[in-house]
Amino acid sequence: MEKQSKTTKGINKVCKHNIRAIHDTLDVIGGKWKISIISCLSFYPMRYSELLREVEGISGKMLSRELKELEMNQLITREVLSTQPITVQYQLTEYGETLKPLTLTIADWGLNHRKQIIG
Amino acid sequence: MEKQSKTTKGINKVCKHNIRAIHDTLDVIGGKWKISIISCLSFYPMRYSELLREVEGISGKMLSRELKELEMNQLITREVLSTQPITVQYQLTEYGETLKPLTLTIADWGLNHRKQIIG
DNA sequence: CCGTATCCTAAGGGATACTG
DNA sequence: CAGTATCCCTTAGGATACGG
Numbered sequence: 001m002e003k004q005s006k007t008t009k010g011i012n013k014v015c016k017h018n019i020r021a022i023h024d025t026l027d028v029i030g031g032k033w034k035i036s037i038i039s040c041l042s043f044y045p046m047r048y049s050e051l052l053r054e055v056e057g058i059s060g061k062m063l064s065r066e067l068k069e070l071e072m073n074q075l076i077t078r079e080v081l082s083t084q085p086i087t088v089q090y091q092l093t094e095y096g097e098t099l100k101p102l103t104l105t106i107a108d109w110g111l112n113h114r115k116q117i118i119g
Numbered sequence: 120m121e122k123q124s125k126t127t128k129g130i131n132k133v134c135k136h137n138i139r140a141i142h143d144t145l146d147v148i149g150g151k152w153k154i155s156i157i158s159c160l161s162f163y164p165m166r167y168s169e170l171l172r173e174v175e176g177i178s179g180k181m182l183s184r185e186l187k188e189l190e191m192n193q194l195i196t197r198e199v200l201s202t203q204p205i206t207v208q209y210q211l212t213e214y215g216e217t218l219k220p221l222t223l224t225i226a227d228w229g230l231n232h233r234k235q236i237i238g
Numbered sequence: 239c240c241g242t243a244t245c246c247t248a249a250g251g252g253a254t255a256c257t258g
Numbered sequence: 259c260a261g262t263a264t265c266c267c268t269t270a271g272g273a274t275a276c277g278g
Binding site: 011012014015016018019020021022023024025026028030032035036039040043044054055056095098099101102103105106107108109110111112113114116 | 130131133134135137138139140141142143144145147149151154155158159162163173174175214217218220221222224225226227228229230231232233235
């Protein structure tokens, strides 16, 4: 009877299962900027130029590229407002809102980490 | 009195604050494989070759590179066992364990996401 | 078994200039 | 204001071969 082997096999299955799930998530919100953009929009809808200001370090090219991908994945909506001049409003969809816990968890850990390495 | 302006300014501060925290986290566990490796090791300590098997798709070069970085950030420990032949055991440090909620949140979202796009 | 070294390609990403 | 296009450099990452 290989009790241990069976247990190990079971855990490995769970392990691979989790890794696949993690991979799925990263496909959607991986990359350097997406989580930051989502975190920003979780406060309130923003225009392109606002995001450019808030997400420090991002370039215009990357911002529009990432926004397009987030829109494709139905996490945000893009709305052209007929102001003068025209402005564009981005906001989280209901589905995008489901990422809030994730962004908060990530931000929390980073906050604590900074304390750890400083202190 | 610009009530709205003041409020907005306050929120923007929180926003940038969060983005900085997110950036800090991604500095440590960003990249394609680190979260997967941590997720794996959260089940039990593993050897190099086990990880190579569990983390599907990773190459040997990337695995050792990522492990080294995780070790540098004190998230995992590397222990050479004097077996025959020599094996190397990796495991989460106590600090590394603090990432568990994060990996779980990410895995959960990915699991649900797969259901969404299939269903 | 546990890596490192080398080589090479593809993707990431910044700067700048330009368009509607 | 909200992007697109171009150029160009840097990093990610795979394959293979080799060393301890």
